[in-house]
Amino acid sequence: MSDKHEEADSKAAKPAEAAAGGGGMKAMLPLIISIVLMPVLAYAMTAFVLLPKLKASAGGGATAKPDEHGEAPKAEGHGAEPKKEESGGHGEAKPAAESGHGGGAAAKGSSKVSLNKIVVNVSGTMGSRYLMTSVTLVGTSKDFKDVVEENKDKLMDIASGSLSSKTIADLEKPGARNHIRAELITLFNNSLPSPMVKEIFITDMAVQ
Numbered sequence: 001m002s003d004k005h006e007e008a009d010s011k012a013a014k015p016a017e018a019a020a021g022g023g024g025m026k027a028m029l030p031l032i033i034s035i036v037l038m039p040v041l042a043y044a045m046t047a048f049v050l051l052p053k054l055k056a057s058a059g060g061g062a063t064a065k066p067d068e069h070g071e072a073p074k075a076e077g078h079g080a081e082p083k084k085e086e087s088g089g090h091g092e093a094k095p096a097a098e099s100g101h102g103g104g105a106a107a108k109g110s111s112k113v114s115l116n117k118i119v120v121n122v123s124g125t126m127g128s129r130y131l132m133t134s135v136t137l138v139g140t141s142k143d144f145k146d147v148v149e150e151n152k153d154k155l156m157d158i159a160s161g162s163l164s165s166k167t168i169a170d171l172e173k174p175g176a177r178n179h180i181r182a183e184l185i186t187l188f189n190n191s192l193p194s195p196m197v198k199e200i201f202i203t204d205m206a207v208q
Contacts, residue, residue, distance in 0.1 A: 120164035134204035
């Protein structure tokens, strides 16, 4: 009798253990499923929810950019108007420059005569330094070229006298070329039958 009871108890214990084991597995099953499914759900959320939203927002920004560009051409169109105004400003500057060359407008019908290689000793150097200068005279008189050519030797002498009075300090002063230019214009006009020299270009000036 005792053996039968033991067998019955052992048979009853096995289902209980199996039930207990099965219950443990069932209790662990949701945890295992959640562990396995979490990365899958995270990937699915990223791939199918977040990325489409980001693309949509980026697409919206891209569509907004054309709108902005659509407005930008207008702004550029407005910007183009200032450019036209600027070019117009330059257009005005050019006439101003031409009127400044009015001078320049007259220079088209002007005559030029060159006095080349006027060589003089620099004052105060005891003949150890010399100045070589070339100038071009500009005038608008019809007979300007003829008159200058007739008086060329005289003008060369006047230029030599003026330049030979310059010291090294005079030649190194700021604006020395402008001063020499103005002085030569005055001297030349005083020596010619009429003040016909309108401009002088110093094409070469070297101290050696």
